[in-house]
Amino acid sequence: MRERILEIIDHVTESHRKFKNFEEKTGISARRWQAVTQGVQRANDEMIEAIGVAFPQYAYWLVTGKTDEEHGHTSPILDRIRMDLQRVGRA
Numbered sequence: 001m002r003e004r005i006l007e008i009i010d011h012v013t014e015s016h017r018k019f020k021n022f023e024e025k026t027g028i029s030a031r032r033w034q035a036v037t038q039g040v041q042r043a044n045d046e047m048i049e050a051i052g053v054a055f056p057q058y059a060y061w062l063v064t065g066k067t068d069e070e071h072g073h074t075s076p077i078l079d080r081i082r083m084d085l086q087r088v089g090r091a
Helices: 002-012 015-026 030-037 045-054 056-064 076-087
Strands: none
Touching: 002 015, 002 030, 002 045, 002 056, 002 076, 015 030, 015 045, 030 045, 045 056
């Protein structure tokens, strides 16, 4: 799950202040998000819920590792691919 959390953080934040930006989006301190991504702390219920509330489109993927685009459940990876395809005019 740690890798999926980092994927979300990388996708939805500015790279130069990603943990502070994620704190603003979730209400969970930047320090705690850093600890999770570094493997010092495991994500707890509060953190998982905060991601689900702030980014409901990623909640199913975060918990299961699967997507269900038909029902609006995507992943940062699929969103990034879609954006790249649009950029080159293929979507």
